[in-house]
Amino acid sequence: xxxxxxxxxxxxxxxxxxxxxxxxxxxxxxxxxxxxxxxxxxxxxxxxxxxxxxxxxxxxxxxxxxxxxxxxxxxxxxxxxxxxxxxxxxxxxxxxxxxxxxxxxxxxxxxxxxxxxxxxxxxxxxxxxxxxxxxxxxxxxxxxxxxxxxxxxxxxxxxxxxxxxxxxxxxxxxxxxxxxxxxxxxxxxxxxxxxxxxxxxxxxxxxxxxxxxxxxxxxxxxxxxxxxxxxxxxxxxxxxxxxxxxxxxxxxxxxxxxxxxxxxxxxxxxxxxxxxxxxxxxxxxxxxxxxxxxxxxxxxxxxxxxxxxxxxxxxxxxxxx
Numbered sequence: 001x002x003x004x005x006x007x008x009x010x011x012x013x014x015x016x017x018x019x020x021x022x023x024x025x026x027x028x029x030x031x032x033x034x035x036x037x038x039x040x041x042x043x044x045x046x047x048x049x050x051x052x053x054x055x056x057x058x059x060x061x062x063x064x065x066x067x068x069x070x071x072x073x074x075x076x077x078x079x080x081x082x083x084x085x086x087x088x089x090x091x092x093x094x095x096x097x098x099x100x101x102x103x104x105x106x107x108x109x110x111x112x113x114x115x116x117x118x119x120x121x122x123x124x125x126x127x128x129x130x131x132x133x134x135x136x137x138x139x140x141x142x143x144x145x146x147x148x149x150x151x152x153x154x155x156x157x158x159x160x161x162x163x164x165x166x167x168x169x170x171x172x173x174x175x176x177x178x179x180x181x182x183x184x185x186x187x188x189x190x191x192x193x194x195x196x197x198x199x200x201x202x203x204x205x206x207x208x209x210x211x212x213x214x215x216x217x218x219x220x221x222x223x224x225x226x227x228x229x230x231x232x233x234x235x236x237x238x239x240x241x242x243x244x245x246x247x248x249x250x251x252x253x254x255x256x257x258x259x260x261x262x263x264x265x266x267x268x269x270x271x272x273x274x275x276x277x278x279x280x281x282x283x284x285x286x287x288x289x290x291x292x293x294x295x296x297x298x299x300x301x302x303x304x305x306x307x308x309x310x311x312x313x314x315x316x317x318x319x320x321x
Contacts, residue, residue, distance in 0.1 A: 057220075058268045064259055066248070141237055189213050250275055
C-alpha cells in the first residue's frame with residue numbers, strides 16, 4: 001500500500017511542482033542573488049527555448065517514441081533562416097519558411113517511424129546526423145549573422161515589460177495542455193502510447209496519430225529556432241546543441257513515461273525549469289562549465305530512475321541486494 005502511494009505521489013505533477021518550489025527555496029538560501037527579479041526573468045527566458053522543444057517532445061514520448069533530432073532541426077532551421085535573410089527575404093516569408101521546415105522534418109520522422117515502422121531511435125538519430133552535418137557543411141563552422149531589422153523582437157523584445165520568449169513559452173504551454181487534455185488527438189496519442197494494438201482495434205488511426213505527434217515536435221523545434229536565432233541575431237552549427245537531451249530529461253522528470261501512454265505538459269514545464277535552475281545556480285556559483293554536462297548527465301540518469309520506479313520496474317527489493 002505504501003509503495004503504491006509512493007508511486008502515485010512520484011507520478012503526480014503536483015509532486016514535480018513541489019520539487020521545483022523546494023529547489024528554488026534551497027538555491028535562494030544558498031545563493032541569495034538567485035532570487036533577484038533580473039535573474040529570475042533571465043532564467044525564464046533561457047528556459048523558454050528548452051521548454052518549447054520539451055513540450056513537443058512530450059507528445060512524441062507519449063506515443064512511446066523518441067526524437068533525437070530536435071537539436072539538429074533547430075540548428076539547421078536557424079542557419080537556413082539566416083541565409084534566407086541574407087538573400088533579402090522579409091520576416092513573414094522567413095517565418096513561414098521556418099515553420100514549413102519544422103513540419104517537413106516532423107513529416108520525415110513520421111513517415112519512417114509511423115508508416116514504414118522503422119525504429120524511432122535510429123530514424124531520429126539519422127536525422128540528427130543529417131541536420132548537424134548539413135549545418136557544418138553550409139557554414140564551414142562559422143556563425144552566420146542576421147541583419148534584419150525587427151527580427152530580434154522574437155528573442156529580445158518585450159510586451160508590457162514581459163520578454164517575448166516567455167510569452168511564447170506560455171502560449172505554447174497552454175496550447176500543448178489544451179491539445180493533450182481537451183482535443184481528441186491528445187487522447188488518441190495517449191491511447192497509442194499505452195497500447196498500440198488496442199488503439200488500432202478501437203478504431204484509432206495509429207499511423208496518422210503517430211505522424212501528427214512528430215509534426216508537433218517539428219513545429220516546436222521551429223519555434224525554438226526562431227527564439228534562439230532572433231536572440232543571438234545569428235545562427236551557428238551549435239545553435240541547438242544538447243537540446244534533445246535537455247528536452248528528454250525535462251519530459252521524464254515531469255512525469256511522462258518513456259514507455260508511453262502518459263503526457264504531462266505542466267510536469268514537462270516544471271522539469272525544464274528544474275534543469276535550468278540547477279544550471280543557473282552553477283553559473284552564479286562560478287562552478288566549472290565542464291561540470292555542467294556532468295550534472296545534466298546525472299539528471300538524465302535520475303529521470304530514468306524515477307521513470308522505472310513509476311512503472312514498478314524498480315522496488316526496494318532491487319536496492320536491498
